[in-house]
Amino acid sequence: MADKKKMVEEITSMDVDFAKWYTDVVKKAELVDYSSVRGCMIIRPYGFAIWENIQHILDTRFKELGHENVSMPMLIPESLLQKEKDHVEGFAPEVAWVTHGGNEKLEERLCIRPTSETLFCEHYSHVIHSYRDLPKLYNQWCSVLRWEKTTRPFLRTMEFHWQEGHTMHETAQEAIDETEQMLNVYADFCEDSLAIPVVKGQKTDKEKFAGAEATYTIEAMMHDGKALQSGTSHYFGDGFAHAFDITFTGRDNKLQYPHQTSWGMSTRIIGAIIMTHGDDNGLVLPPAIAPIQVMVIPIAQHKEGVLEKAAEILDRLKKQFRVKMDDSENSPGWKFAQYEMKGVPLRLEIGPKDIENNQCVLVRRDNREKYFVSLDELETKIPELLKAVHDGLYNKALQNREKRTWSAKSIDEINKVLAADTGFVKAMWCGDLACEEQLKEQAGVSSRCIPFEQEKISDTCVCCGKPATKMVYWGKAY
Amino acid sequence: MADKKKMVEEITSMDVDFAKWYTDVVKKAELVDYSSVRGCMIIRPYGFAIWENIQHILDTRFKELGHENVSMPMLIPESLLQKEKDHVEGFAPEVAWVTHGGNEKLEERLCIRPTSETLFCEHYSHVIHSYRDLPKLYNQWCSVLRWEKTTRPFLRTMEFHWQEGHTMHETAQEAIDETEQMLNVYADFCEDSLAIPVVKGQKTDKEKFAGAEATYTIEAMMHDGKALQSGTSHYFGDGFAHAFDITFTGRDNKLQYPHQTSWGMSTRIIGAIIMTHGDDNGLVLPPAIAPIQVMVIPIAQHKEGVLEKAAEILDRLKKQFRVKMDDSENSPGWKFAQYEMKGVPLRLEIGPKDIENNQCVLVRRDNREKYFVSLDELETKIPELLKAVHDGLYNKALQNREKRTWSAKSIDEINKVLAADTGFVKAMWCGDLACEEQLKEQAGVSSRCIPFEQEKISDTCVCCGKPATKMVYWGKAY
Incomplete structure (x- = not known):
């Protein structure tokens, strides 16, 4: 087994080569593996657990705000994609085309969805008839595919996971309010759950979404000073409604076109987490989405009573935190480095001397500060330290942005x-x-x-x- | 608005035409809509909420048993699909082929995954080196696509949602144990959560999965006496491991091939729920996966105090159940029929006289039995009735199977x-x-x-x- 020193040497320093550091981290922290399809990544358990935590927080918030999840097909007929002029111009050059099903050639090509506005619009044309049917507040968790030339794990992949919200409203103002509300949901999520400060604003016409009247965005600054667009929310007016012939009978008994939004956040945000908080020891995860919030590491675990005490602490903490224990044969030093690489926010060390003193050692991942904590106070002290890690990460990221x-x-x-x-x-x-x-x-x-x-x-x-x-x-x- | 009688007349009786009844129910209960891609369905909010509840129960159980979620690409290169001979013979005739990306023709065709054994194997060949890396207990929630000729919502669709577990083990016995364990998970889930009795057994060689050594299955009987294969678990031996060159150094320091399983349950199970429990008034949902377990319907809601009391009850019950209230202008009769169509297990009626008597009326969906229940006892009486609905559904389904x-x-x-x-x-x-x-x-x-x-x-x-x-x-x- 590698000792601590050896592991740390294995990743490139971020100051030497930031791009190489990034690739090293996603591999060494076991977030992804490369597949044999160019630009499509395999998300490994540790990486996918981060995405599941992100999904859980966002999905809960979406539902609190009245949104419902649905599932649209992954395929779009070429004629459907072409219904909205700006939209097809934006997306047609970067889609994958299915031309054969089984052994037969298709009469019409189908593309793998690059985004699902056209599918939602087709469905909305079936189910919206009256103002009583509005608003429709739908969301979908899925993967989409865009034929990108150059790709990097999380940041730009051909296939990526995301959620796409698609809503329809009676009035333009309601739709604009929704667009703004969802941008705020993303901004609050980034700041409160990911410890990533963001700038909220509107995209220029050049940078806006294909077919949108207005695109709102949150922009984050990465450790290297480059920007990462972290979530977008689009206001469509009634352009798609006209193209897809979606009408409803209004309160005035006249036929009207509804007003539309869409909004999305993707696995790209995991790239943002890595590049905002990571350091030369690897990943640093904000506690709210860390698959493991506390890693228990027994010290001198062969000594009598150590493993028992560690297991007892593990059981206690499980009720409140995402916590694991590593009681493998690897050395404590190797374990320290391993879970630093994986960005676990807090390490809990417990050895014979600690047990004697009814205490343990808690070590923060972000600044390596050590705390001797009474075993009686873990349930209150750990949340404080997790909050301190979150705040520390946020402030460091904010300072970086302000400085730059x-x-x-x-x-x-x-x-x-x-x-x-x-x-x-x-x-x-x-x-x-x-x-x-x-x-x-x-x-x-x-x-x-x-x-x-x-x-x-x-x-x-x-x-x-x-x-x-x-x-x-x-x-x-x- | 349609009155109760009119709504009920709108669906075909199951005894007249079971297939037509089925199609009527999936449409009228607002489970699905048809898309413009043949055989690909749109799962609407009410249908998708059923799937989310299924996912939650299964996913929790999988994780309790040590499984981890991952994400594999949706595309498989033709050469990768062809690596295992039996597998490619089984699946190649029914896949969709991507031949173009953006504006260029691909050098090698890619198929949309019909199942992901080949992708998992490729990944396993990268990450399994030693017996210490075993077992690998992975699962994926995704949609897959098979080019079917004739399709019906949930039962057989070109694209469908499922979970596919893929595991690798040190020994054949461990893999066989896993295969059996996961079949039992499916059987328990069907019986305990869906109220569907199942027969557990092994498929004949003719019916087994392409490339498997053994396929285990749970078979359920639908209301019309036909069988529905409801979940399968496959033991692969080390056949794929040989084809994909997956080896590990064993405890004996010799190179060995790991033993493999896969197991899946899909949105097909929603078809089984519909066809096992439904009746001429529509859907009947088992409480464990019903998006709405209790529907509160105020009676004479314009009378003073009724809506307030109903809202108070709603708030109380929300802490414990999935509950909604319909205080729309529609008549109580229309509402009764509407939520019978949607299969809501319990209806709670509350009107002025009930309020006077500090009681409400609870009506079971499965047999329309009515219960006058004190408002002080709701929190204990509702779980009893939900359990009674579950048991009633299970016993009725079991009787149907035994009779037939x-x-x-x-x-x-x-x-x-x-x-x-x-x-x-x-x-x-x-x-x-x-x-x-x-x-x-x-x-x-x-x-x-x-x-x-x-x-x-x-x-x-x-x-x-x-x-x-x-x-x-x-x-x-x-």
Whole structure:
């Protein structure tokens, strides 16, 4: 068995090569394995348990807000995908096509869903007749597939898991409220459960979802200063309703088109967790979604009474926490390194001396601080420490973002700050696509979002000098 | 709004046309909608909530037994599917082929998974090295796709949801134990949670899973006397391990092949629930998986205090049951019929007179028995009644099966009983495929299973008259 030193040496330092560090972590922490289909990953038990915890928190919240889960087919006929013009232009180039079923060639090609607006719309056209049928607040947990050229585990994979909410409303205002509400659900989830601070805002027309009137987004900053779009919520107006002929009889007894939203969060968010909190010892998991919140490690476990006491503590803690014990033959040092690699928020060490003193040692994963805790106080002390880990992670991530967010009044200024570091640049924009494209070309940044919390950096567009209408976050993104 | 009588008239009587009754129920109870892809169904909120309850019970049990969830890709390269000879022969004719990704033709076709043995094996070849890596006890919740010619909602759809467990073991005995354990999990689940009695047994070689050494099955009898295979568990030996070159260093330090199982239960089981318990008023749901266990219906709800009292009861019961209230403007009669159609196990009626008497009326869905219950006793009386509904459903289903299970000593005898009714026929078999095929031809029955609980009906094969080796359940199946 590898000793502690050897294991730690096995991953690349994040400062040496962040991309390599990332790949090392997803492999060594046993989150994924590569499959023989390019760009499709195998999510291993430890990785999938993270996703299950994410699902549980989000699904509970969705249901509290009145949403119901459904299941749509995984296949979409080509003619159905083509019904909404902007949507098909956005997605057709990146779908996988089924052309044969069994031994026969199909009359019409079917694509594997890249997203399910068209399927939901077809169904809604069957079941929405009256204002009494509204709102429809549906969600689906599934995987979708997009034919990507370059892929990386969690961050960009051909197939990925997500949830996609699809709702229909009587009025535009109700739909807009839903769009905003769900963006807030995502933002609160990131901050409260994942310890990831996010910037809330609207996408520019260039960056919005194919077919949407408006796309709202939460943008997080990774450890390396790059942005990661972490969840989006789209307002569609009644465009799809027209394309799919979805109408209802209103309160005024007239035929109307309903107003639509969709919103999604995907396994990409696991990439965000890794790149926000991880360090050179591996993964660091926020307690709310950690598959194991406390790892019990017996010290000198061959000594009389140690394993019994450790097992007794395990049984006690199981009632309140996700907790496991490693009583394998590996050395304590190897175990320490192993569960640091896996990002377990708290380690509980218990040895003969501790037992004598009716105490144990708790060690935080995020900063390695040690606490000697009376065995009588575990049920109150552990939640405090888990909260401290969460807060520590959040504050560190927030500090990173604040340290790396700058304002700029010209492209030169943008280039100057980004020559020294990577991060977000706040700068004014006139609203023209041409300027957005020029920033991409001359400074290598894309618009991350027009934040809801606006500031005035200057009066004029950072690019063309014309009067500015919005302050925009610019940056390099995953 | 339709009144009660009108609604009830809308579904075909099960005695008139069982198939039409089935289709009516899945539509009117709002379980599914048809999509524009042939054979792929849309599972609506009420139908999907049943599946979520099934998932929750099974998933909890799987995890108690040490299984972990993972996610495999939805696509399988043709060459990977072909690695195990029997398996590819069984599945290749019924898969959907992806031939194009984006705008390019693929070098190798990919099929949408019809089942995932090949994907699990590929992964196992990466992660199993030593006996210390065993057992691997993995499960996956997903949808799979098989290119079926004729389809019916839940019973046979091209795409269907299921769970597929895939495990690897150090010894053959351990794998056989796992296969049997998981069959028992399915049988217990059917009986304890779905109120469906099942026959446990082994499939004949003709009926076993493509590539398996042995397939175990649970067979349930539907209301019309036909069989429905409700869950299967397969023992693979080390055949796939050889085909996929999965080896481990054993305790004896020698290279060995691990022994494998897989086991699955699918959304088909919802078809079994419908066809086992349903009646001419619609769906009848076993309480353990009913999305709504108790439906509160206020009577004379415009009268003072009624809605308030009903809401108070709703709040109280929410802590313990899945309960909803319908305070819409529809008539009580319409509501009664509506929630009978949806199979809600208990209806709670509360009106002004009930309130005066500090009581309410509880009505069982299965037999329409009415109970006047003190409002002080709801928390103890409702569990009793839910249990009574469960037991009532189970006993009715068991009686149906017992009434319709016969023994026969010749093909003539089989034909005689099946001319009068549909059901299971117990008859002896020599073990020859030829006799099995002859029974299909001459009596229209297939072997359902070789039950674990054997009886001796006669000494000789029902078909050829040679010495019999096994007693077999024969019948017509879905």
